[in-house]
Amino acid sequence: MDIQIGTTKKLVFVLLDIAGNEVTGLGSTFTVTYSKNGVAFVAGSGAKTEVGSGAYTYDQVADETDTQGPLLYEIIGAGTDVQRLLYEVVGYLSTPHLLGTIFATIQDIEAFLQIEITTPAQILSAQRALIEATAAIRNYTHQYLGRVDDDAITLDSKGWTRMFLPELPVIDVSAVVEDGETLTVDDDYKLGQYGVLHRIGQKWASGIQIITITYSHGYETIPDDIVAVCTRAASRGYQAGLRAADSAGVMGVASKQLGDFSVSFVSEAGGGVGEGVMGASAARMLLLSEKEMLDKYRM
Structure with missing residues (x-):
């Protein structure tokens, strides 16, 4: 994630133990250190709070984001595994992109x-x-491959009885709108194997950007x-x-x-x-x- 140079954010994260369980009750006792451009870690001086259910926050201070380049945080508390947060400090705030699931560690x-x-x-x-x-x-x-819920896409249609969803595996289809009309599952359409969406009783409407589908896809576990x-x-x-x-x-x-x-x-x-x-x-x-x-x- 990009951070504009000289600006600050409230970092929100979850602290887990080595078994992957949420660790609660730390208050502000956890430790935050950061490294700018790969140099030695130093202690962060921002405010730390617990917001509940294993979630915590840390308020960046200006001297943490005063240099362009990678900014790495390490957060650890009693009984927790190390939580690492990686940012890029830039001279201007570029258009954010969804990095999503990284396939290995x-x-x-x-x-x-x-x-x-x-x-x-x-x-x-x-x-x-x-x-x-x-x-x-x-x-x-x-393919994106990682799990994405309620992804809305609008597709062209050649007027066939089948639509091929671009991201696999398809977990479920939650909504289909055809040329402005909301369709009903099982009555109007049904999801088949391999991401094929079948139109029931008739063909899909033909046109450019005419069918909007909201669906979940990808692997929960890579x-x-x-x-x-x-x-x-x-x-x-x-x-x-x-x-x-x-x-x-x-x-x-x-x-x-x-x-x-x-x-x-x-x-x-x-x-x-x-x-x-x-x-x-x-x-x-x-x-x-x-x-x-x-x-x-x-x-």
Whole structure:
């Protein structure tokens, strides 16, 4: 989420224990720390309150948002797991986008690479890699995949007896309006398999942007194979960032030597899966084997 530089927000979040249960009764005793642009965490000085049912708030102060770049918060209280909130401080407030469900976690990267990701810079790098891997999966499958409730879409119609809903899996259809007329489930339409919406007794009205459908779709729990692909893709991106940082952004560094300092370079033919002459940005988002795993979700 973007925050305009120099402005402040009231952060709202839920604190959970390691089992995923809401932790209540902390009042303002929980601890808030923040890191700007990957530097060391410092204690936040804003007001803290409990609003009930495990939900808490923290009021940002101006010196927390006075620098452009990533802003990471870590919140923890007695008996709670760490809650992390990531923002981007920008010079102007850009149009917000719905990031939604991220398909894997930092803990998944840690388990896959058998490492610990603990410093602010490492956490921010891993978060970015996860966001980019999730976006790559969505782009490849042409599907949002995460659960979305009451999503309203307006579609063109060719006047067939079937309408194909674009996001799968379809959980339910709550409303259908055809050319200004609200239809009744079972009498006028019925949801079939694979996101097919059938018109009963007649064909759908034909026209451009003529049918509005409100429906819920996506996975409440992301399937394991999607989590696995996201974890692997994000891990590659994270490791590519580490290699780039280790070589100060210089592309194709193969080895270094400290005494009588020397650096050797290696080139890589186009199409390789590493960095090569193209740098860390050439680390592939999705491998062929991963795309094959995702093909069953692709539309």
